[in-house]
Amino acid sequence: MTSYFDRTEFLRGVRHGLPFLLVVGPFALLFGVVATEAGLPVVQTLAFSVVVIAGAAQFTALQLMAENAPTVVVIASALTVNLRMAMYSASLTPHFGALPFWRRAFVAYGLVDQSYALAIIEFEKRSEMSLGQKFSYFLGSITPVFPAWYAATLVGALVGQAIPPSFALDFAVPITFLAMIGPMLRTKAHVLAAVVSVITALIFAFLPWNLGLMVAAAAGMITGAEVERQTEKARDSK
Amino acid sequence: MNEATTWIIIICMGIGSFGLRYVFLGIIGNRQMPEWVLRHLRYTAVAVLPGLVAPLVIWPSATGGQPDPARMAAAAATLVTGYVTKNILWAILVGALTLFGGLQTL
Numbered sequence: 001m002t003s004y005f006d007r008t009e010f011l012r013g014v015r016h017g018l019p020f021l022l023v024v025g026p027f028a029l030l031f032g033v034v035a036t037e038a039g040l041p042v043v044q045t046l047a048f049s050v051v052v053i054a055g056a057a058q059f060t061a062l063q064l065m066a067e068n069a070p071t072v073v074v075i076a077s078a079l080t081v082n083l084r085m086a087m088y089s090a091s092l093t094p095h096f097g098a099l100p101f102w103r104r105a106f107v108a109y110g111l112v113d114q115s116y117a118l119a120i121i122e123f124e125k126r127s128e129m130s131l132g133q134k135f136s137y138f139l140g141s142i143t144p145v146f147p148a149w150y151a152a153t154l155v156g157a158l159v160g161q162a163i164p165p166s167f168a169l170d171f172a173v174p175i176t177f178l179a180m181i182g183p184m185l186r187t188k189a190h191v192l193a194a195v196v197s198v199i200t201a202l203i204f205a206f207l208p209w210n211l212g213l214m215v216a217a218a219a220g221m222i223t224g225a226e227v228e229r230q231t232e233k234a235r236d237s238k
Numbered sequence: 239m240n241e242a243t244t245w246i247i248i249i250c251m252g253i254g255s256f257g258l259r260y261v262f263l264g265i266i267g268n269r270q271m272p273e274w275v276l277r278h279l280r281y282t283a284v285a286v287l288p289g290l291v292a293p294l295v296i297w298p299s300a301t302g303g304q305p306d307p308a309r310m311a312a313a314a315a316t317l318v319t320g321y322v323t324k325n326i327l328w329a330i331l332v333g334a335l336t337l338f339g340g341l342q343t344l
Contacts, residue, residue, distance in 0.1 A: 026327055044244050051252030056283060060290060061247060067299075074247050077290070079254040083282035090262040090276070097263065108260035170300040171309055171337055175316050177291040179329030182320020184284045193281045194288040201289035202296065213289050220285025225277040 004103065006136040009129070013140020016122070020114045020145050025152045027055050032156020033163065034059070034172050038066050042157040049153035053112055053146070056180060057082045063173045069210045077210065080217050088116040095123050095134055103135060110142040189231065193224030308340030 028049060035045040040062075048058050061078040069077075088111050096107050118141045123134060185191050197220030204212035295313040297303040316333030320326065 023326060030330070040244065041241070044241070044248060047245075047248050048251075051248055052255050054255055056287065057251065057255065060286070061251060063290065063294070065244070065247065071243055071247060075250045075254065077286070078251050079258065081283060081286045082255050082258050083279055085255065085258040086261055087276060087279040089259050093262045101264070104264050105260065108256060108263050111259040111263075171298065171312065172334075174291050174294040174298075174309075175312060175330055175333040175337065176326075177287050178295075178313055178316040179320045179326045179333060181284070181287050181291070182317050182322075182329055183324040183326065184287075185321055189281065190284045193284045197285045197287075197289035198292040201292045205293050205297075212293075213286070216289030217282070217286045220289060221278045221281045224281025224285060225274070228277055228280070 004099075004132045004135045005139075006130075006133045009133040009136040010140040010143075013118070013137040014143050015140075016118050017114070017141035017144045021148050024114070024145050025148050028149045028152035029156040029159075030172065030176060031055060031058055031062075032153040032158075033160035034156075034176075035062055036157045036160030037163065037172075038062055040157075042154070042161065045157040045160075046150065046154050049150055052078075053109075053149060054082050054085070056177075059173055059176055064210060066173075067210070073209045073211070077213055077217075080214075085111060091120060092116065095119070096131075096138075098131055099135060107135070107138060110138065110146070112142075112145075114145060115142050187228075187231075189224045189227035192227050193220040196220050196223040308337060311340050312337035 031049065032045055035048065035058075036042065040048075048061075052058055052061075057078040060081050061074050064074040064077055089108065092107070092111070096104060099107065115138060119134070119138050122137060123129060129137070181194060185194060197216045200219040201212055201216035204215045206212070207215070291313075295310060296305060298306050298309050300306075301309075312333050315336040316329045319332040320329035323329065
């Protein structure tokens with residue numbers, strides 16, 4: 001039987017995952033608070049974090065639910081935010097493709113921004129790692145993060161129930177989004193994608209069912225991809 | 239929004255999010271994705287979140303859709319802090335302080 005557990009790699013993963021507690025904890029806490037302030041029961045707030053495990057998508061759903069957007073629009077918008085997970089999945093497939101079915105399913109569940117970033121950096125740096133070592137490292141990297149994500153959501157939900165409404169928390173979600181956008185603006189392509197998204201969303205804000213957001217998302221993605229293509233072409237022709 | 243609808247949203251988002259994470263790992267395997275698809279996927283988050291947040295900043299629901307200087311200042315402070323520090327938590331903190339400061343004074 002092939003062993004999929006390598007203690008050394010598991011512990012290395014745990015060590016590398018630990019610093020993310022500083023980001024994930026407060027973020028989940030905030031989600032718990034904002035979700036209960038928006039009227040979600042504690043059970044549903046926790047279910048969100050356990051089932052979806054994607055902060056940006058969860059906040060997106062919360063905002064659109066508060067705006068009473070149609071259910072389909074809520075789900076579609078939140079999943080669009082999560083499309084990058086498909087990119088992570090594609091990128092890790094050469095490393096994990098040979099795992100048995102349920103282990104691949106487990107990796108898929110544990111695939112978040114942090115675990116992806118750690119895994120891809122480590123696997124590219126140490127190309128000699130075996131399949132079992134890679135799986136152990138991945139398992140280790142999410143071991144501190146996931147329980148913290150659930151627990152902080154629960155604490156946030158309980159705290160949120162105690163905070164009186166009308167604490168200007170209406171703006172907590174926009175601030176959280178803006179805080180996430182800043183670090184994403186790494187290249188000219190990212191900046192222009194964001195700018196086009198903003199302008200398009202404001203122009204098409206009159207559309208029903210938040211369809212303006214869908215238009216803005218498409219326009220932003222096309223802009224980013226096109227700017228990246230042009231930039232690469234300009235660099236290659238030099 | 240009633241409780242049953244919320245459950246539907248949670249469950250569909252769970253299935254959808256898992257599907258997105260599983261699609262290549264589990265089903266497509268080692269086949270290569272077309273470059274143009276990957277190129278678009280790279281910009282999904284940065285194309286969705288600004289579009290989502292822009293109307294909320296310009297026409298906040300709490301003021302009945304009237305532009306509000308305190309909220310605009312908080313939005314600008316958050317974005318700039320996030321961009322400069324690359325740190326989400328610092329950005330949230332600066333944004334929240336700007337908002338409460340602004341609501342007190344403006």
